[in-house]
Amino acid sequence: MSISALPRRVVVTGASGKLGRAVVAHLRAAGVDVLAVDRAGGRDPRDVDGEFLLVDLTDYGQVVEAFTGGADEHAGGVDAVVHLAAVPAPGLMSNATTFANNSATTYNVFAAARAAGIKRVVWASSETVLGLPFDTPPPYAPVDEEYAPRPESTYSLNKALEEEMARHFCRWDPELVMVGLRFSNVMDVEDYAPFPSFDADPQLRRWNLWGYIDARDGAQAVERALAHDQPGADVFVIANADTVMTRSSASLMAEVYPGVEIRKELGEHETLLSIEKARRVLGYDPRHSWRDHVDVL
Numbered sequence: 001m002s003i004s005a006l007p008r009r010v011v012v013t014g015a016s017g018k019l020g021r022a023v024v025a026h027l028r029a030a031g032v033d034v035l036a037v038d039r040a041g042g043r044d045p046r047d048v049d050g051e052f053l054l055v056d057l058t059d060y061g062q063v064v065e066a067f068t069g070g071a072d073e074h075a076g077g078v079d080a081v082v083h084l085a086a087v088p089a090p091g092l093m094s095n096a097t098t099f100a101n102n103s104a105t106t107y108n109v110f111a112a113a114r115a116a117g118i119k120r121v122v123w124a125s126s127e128t129v130l131g132l133p134f135d136t137p138p139p140y141a142p143v144d145e146e147y148a149p150r151p152e153s154t155y156s157l158n159k160a161l162e163e164e165m166a167r168h169f170c171r172w173d174p175e176l177v178m179v180g181l182r183f184s185n186v187m188d189v190e191d192y193a194p195f196p197s198f199d200a201d202p203q204l205r206r207w208n209l210w211g212y213i214d215a216r217d218g219a220q221a222v223e224r225a226l227a228h229d230q231p232g233a234d235v236f237v238i239a240n241a242d243t244v245m246t247r248s249s250a251s252l253m254a255e256v257y258p259g260v261e262i263r264k265e266l267g268e269h270e271t272l273l274s275i276e277k278a279r280r281v282l283g284y285d286p287r288h289s290w291r292d293h294v295d296v297l
């Protein structure tokens with residue numbers, strides 16, 4: 001594990017979004033000076049909790065200004081960027097629109113960070129690069145970072161390209177640290193009520209091997225990634241320690257993916273999206289479970 005102190009001042013993109021709100025709150029509580037940016041929300045100062053800048057990240061000039069203190073009242077050197085802004089799933093917008101927005105925003109963020117001399121970038125990749133929705137079975141389980149990306153949608157293709165782009169940015173700058181977090185399906189506490197109903201049909205959530213990430217634990221992963229100081233690009237699967245099911249993980253795999261090799265002794269509800277690398281390298285340690293919020297019969 002190569003861990004340093006948290007950066008002092010951090011720009012968080014996608015700050016008005018589901019994960020972004022949790023990340024901004026978590027980092028501010030940890031004492032980080034956060035400039036929250038998004039193209040939505042925060043226009044009315046009465047709605048804003050803390051420093052916020054309205055930015056369309058598809059416009060490179062706006063991104064550079066956000067990162068270099070170019071916008072009035074938002075001066076101050078930026079030490080790190082957390083890039084979460086995106087159309088956050090396949091099927092929400094047309095494929096070309098999703099690709100155009102997400103590829104432009106991420107290129108602009110990576111390139112503007114480089115231009116501004118920012119040496120730490122943490123960004124949201126996605127569990128989708130693991131091969132979701134697993135119409136083709138996974139190569140083995142739990143799935144991890146050890147096999148090449150298998151994007152099955154335009155959204156996921158862009159995330160896979162972002163991971164490749166990060167590797168080249170790091171090749172160009174040997175001091176740069178870039179951490180891609182392959183988040184599972186993001187959940188707030190209000191999302192947990194229907195979880196017990198998933199048990200009736202194991203097919204219902206097989207598309208991501210019954211995984212999820214509590215937004216608060218996602219925020220913890222971002223904090224851990226910001227403290228990572230090993231130069232180069234790396235990626236980590238970020239999920240909770242358990243599945244969304246009350247049935248055992250082993251029985252789910254045996255029923256739905258009987259031919260898939262199980263590479264370890266599985267705990268009763270152990271995640272099939274391996275978080276062992278994130279635990280080992282980042283010190284990620286998820287604290288929450290949907291089971292703490294919903295009565296499980």
Ligand SMILES: NC(=O)c1ccc[n+]([C@@H]2O[C@H](COP(=O)([O-])OP(=O)(O)OC[C@H]3O[C@@H](n4cnc5c(N)ncnc54)[C@H](O)[C@@H]3O)[C@@H](O)[C@H]2O)c1
Pocket residue numbers: 013014015016017018019020037038039040055056057058083084085086087088089101105124125126127182183184185186
């Ligand atoms: N939600 C999930 O289940 C999930 C799973 C894996 C990965 N992710 C990734 O995590 C990140 C955050 O997802 P989320 O669930 O919080 O999504 P969200 O839609 O709640 O938030 C995304 C935010 O990005 C902003 N945004 C999009 N395009 C922008 C642009 N051009 N300029 C400025 N702001 C822009 C939106 O306004 C929005 O507030 C995304 O990168 C997403 O792909 C999400």
